[in-house]
Amino acid sequence: MIVDAIGRVIDRDYGAEDVEALLTAEGRDLEELLGAAREVRDRRFGNRVFTYGFAYFSTHCRNDCAFCYYRASNGSTGRYRKDPDEIVDLACRLRDSGVDLIDLTMGEDEAMRRNGFEGFLDIVSRVDEAVDIGIMASPGTVPRELMSPLREAGADWLACYQETYDRGLFERIRPGQSFDIRRDQKTWAHEAGLLSEDGMMVGIGEDPGSRALSVMEMGSLGCDQVRAMAFVPQIGTPMSSRVPGSPEDEIRAIATMRLMFPRRLIPASLDVEGISGLMARLEAGANVVTSIVPDASLSGVAQHELDIGNGNRSVDHVFSVLGDCGFEPASPSEYRRWMDSRRGILT
């Protein structure tokens, strides 16, 4: 019975089989799951939703992730690297329009990594000087020694998604990369006082058991924000003709994580189904909108263009859709209070 599994998860007295039952719920069971997840979200966060701007400022990358459009060996991408002034300008525009955080994201770009990540640290500190909203660093993997400098430069978060905690599958989708180093990013971030985000992808060849394992591992690492994103096939990659990940599986994962981790942040990403997929994710218990892209010269990750050129991923549009559905964008000061209290748990 799904209600029993839901009850055990809410009471923190559950096993992997309960998580798996939630991750595969169908029909009325799924309705029960979504309803319970919404209730938990509403109790903790009310109708307030945090909003994140996304700045994919360099799409150069040394890695060859099988799922990623910007993998090193895809020659047909039209890569770009924004200069620091443009990034600061974008951060100011995001601040002016009321978002809570800017997510500074790059591929593992050698130009940013050289000399102890000088280029990346410079961008983080320039953005920190210019705006007082939250800053997330999404640079891929970094050495342990870089976590404190990142925090000192002004980063609040380190995001690094494992995609899967199945080692065999990890090695296939992130060839040549270390599973352990990627997992440890989250612990190293915490040691330096950074909050951490982890994520899994659905539809990359995992089964529900492996999905349950991933969700439980993200939980035990203590990640402060946890996400699921459905795989979107990319032209020019070895997975280009694979079946896309199921948005319903992503939604089940969001709801399951909401029940397991009532206090943590869970994104509804615009990067899988665009603005039309926002409500379904919020109705599954998400409480952050990510991948708001205010500028047509920037790319998404899983969806490079979807809803970007037409303004549907702009701050104004996202805020008006939230309002239409009874949600309210939380202010940057509310968001800072959330981060401060969460960091209090770390120290």
Ligand code: SAM
């Ligand atoms: N290069 C850094 C890294 O890999 O950690 C930061 C980039 S981060 C924006 C890349 C994330 O976007 C991946 O970890 C993955 O979760 C998501 N992503 C990339 N390609 C995707 C795809 N084809 N479908 C769904 N999600 C994707």
Ligand code: MD0
């Ligand atoms: C998103 N496209 O939020 C972004 C990205 C990176 N930290 C986040 C996956 O969906």
Ligand code: SF4
């Ligand atoms: Fe590079 Fe990140 Fe894409 Fe992997 S997912 S190829 S590390 S940009």
